Amino acid sequence: MGGAAAEEASVFGLAPVAPDRTAAYGEHPDQVVDFYLPPEGSGPAPLVLLFHGGAWRAPYDRRHVSPFAAFLAGRGLAVASVEYRRGGDDSSPYGPAALEVPDGGPRPGPDDPRPRPGPDGTGGAPRAGRWPETFDDIAAAVDGVPRLARDLGLPGADTDRVVLTGHSAGGHAVLWAAARHRLPSGTPWCLPSPSPLCGVVALAPIADFATARALDVCSGAVGQLLGDSGTNSDSAGDNISDSGVNSDSRVNSHSDDGANSHSRNTSHSGGNRSSDRVANSGSHGRARTDELTARLALADPAALLPTAVPTTVVQGRADTDVPPAVADAFVAAASRVGQRVRLVTTEGGHFPLIDPTTPVAHTVAEEIARLAGAHPVG
Numbered sequence: 001m002g003g004a005a006a007e008e009a010s011v012f013g014l015a016p017v018a019p020d021r022t023a024a025y026g027e028h029p030d031q032v033v034d035f036y037l038p039p040e041g042s043g044p045a046p047l048v049l050l051f052h053g054g055a056w057r058a059p060y061d062r063r064h065v066s067p068f069a070a071f072l073a074g075r076g077l078a079v080a081s082v083e084y085r086r087g088g089d090d091s092s093p094y095g096p097a098a099l100e101v102p103d104g105g106p107r108p109g110p111d112d113p114r115p116r117p118g119p120d121g122t123g124g125a126p127r128a129g130r131w132p133e134t135f136d137d138i139a140a141a142v143d144g145v146p147r148l149a150r151d152l153g154l155p156g157a158d159t160d161r162v163v164l165t166g167h168s169a170g171g172h173a174v175l176w177a178a179a180r181h182r183l184p185s186g187t188p189w190c191l192p193s194p195s196p197l198c199g200v201v202a203l204a205p206i207a208d209f210a211t212a213r214a215l216d217v218c219s220g221a222v223g224q225l226l227g228d229s230g231t232n233s234d235s236a237g238d239n240i241s242d243s244g245v246n247s248d249s250r251v252n253s254h255s256d257d258g259a260n261s262h263s264r265n266t267s268h269s270g271g272n273r274s275s276d277r278v279a280n281s282g283s284h285g286r287a288r289t290d291e292l293t294a295r296l297a298l299a300d301p302a303a304l305l306p307t308a309v310p311t312t313v314v315q316g317r318a319d320t321d322v323p324p325a326v327a328d329a330f331v332a333a334a335s336r337v338g339q340r341v342r343l344v345t346t347e348g349g350h351f352p353l354i355d356p357t358t359p360v361a362h363t364v365a366e367e368i369a370r371l372a373g374a375h376p377v378g
Contacts, residue, residue, distance in 0.1 A: 004320050007351040016063045017070040025144045034081040036073035037156050044158035045078040046372030053168025055218035056129035056225050058088040071356035075365045078157035080145050084137035087127035129225030139189045142177045163372045164200045167354050171205025179304035199310035199371030203353040204322045207330035209300040226295045302330050306339035312367050314344045321350035
């Protein structure tokens with residue numbers, strides 16, 4: 001075994017690392033966050049909100065990034081590893097405990113071809129994402145976790161210096177969270193101004209939905225996230241129109257200045273908002289074609305540029321899970337509307353970015369520390 005398969009096996013073969021503290025940011029069992037604290041005596045550390053990937057599918061929870069979270073904490077950062085609702089109903093066999101692997105073998109990654117039960121217990125991959133709950137939780141976590149860290153009195157966490165980072169679907173989460181002030185007024189996740197973030201570091205993010213759909217990234221995950229009734233391919237996503245959400249047609253027009261000068265809107269704690277305000281109809285978030293098009297405009301980070309938030313994308317050039325073309329399209333879209341996105345390319349594929357045994361993980365830590373104005377330890 002070599003190449004992408006070996007990289008994936010390395011990450012999913014690492015033993016989970018227990019956090020220093022776990023707390024709830026909402027009432028749903030998946031609305032929880034694990035805190036990993038920097039070494040004692042290292043001084044106030046930036047707070048890093050980490051969103052895991054896994055194509056928004058329920059089997060892939062925050063446990064697989066726990067070694068990476070512990071690694072970042074060891075480098076002098078305070079880390080909050082966020083769980084959020086993913087595909088499947090509450091009755092799904094894939095709940096907060098996620099995937100049990102027989103015989104102690106490594107947990108398969110989100111594109112593992114082996115059949116496993118779907119959300120209804122039948123064969124096939126589970127659906128990706130829950131509309132609008134996945135987005136409710138991302139917004140609630142970004143708004144509430146820094147306040148939660150302050151209320152818990154976590155030692156060493158500087159909640160005035162917040163960086164968002166996420167991998168794959170988690171990379172989408174952090175790019176989208178940084179763009180919520182670009183959403184149309186009246187949508188439930190909209191903020192009046194940019195969140196006071198030091199910045200965003202998106203790792204192999206599903207950052208441009210048009211490109212991701214064209215490449216069928218993660219077997220139709222984007223269409224499923226939006227509520228497309230199709231199952232395993234974004235060929236069903238052909239039902240979604242890109243009109244009005246391409247890189248030259250933006251929701252609003254904002255300057256890229258003053259990224260860190262605004263106060264945080266904290267009205268979204270718990271993330272349990274009425275779904276009728278986010279183009280939601282039908283059972284389980286399934287949507288008609290016109291609703292899918294409306295959702296696309298609300299959910300695609302490339303349609304919500306510029307953000308006025310310092311942004312770095314780290315991308316493996318040999319990534320076959322979320323190919324470099326997705327990151328390239330996002331960076332190009334940002335450039336067209338006047339936002340400079342720092343693109344850092346690395347050797348290797350999708351998973352070394354979150355594998356603490358690789359040199360690439362050190363590059364990621366340095367990029368996070370750079371935006372936070374910190375000096376990583378080690």
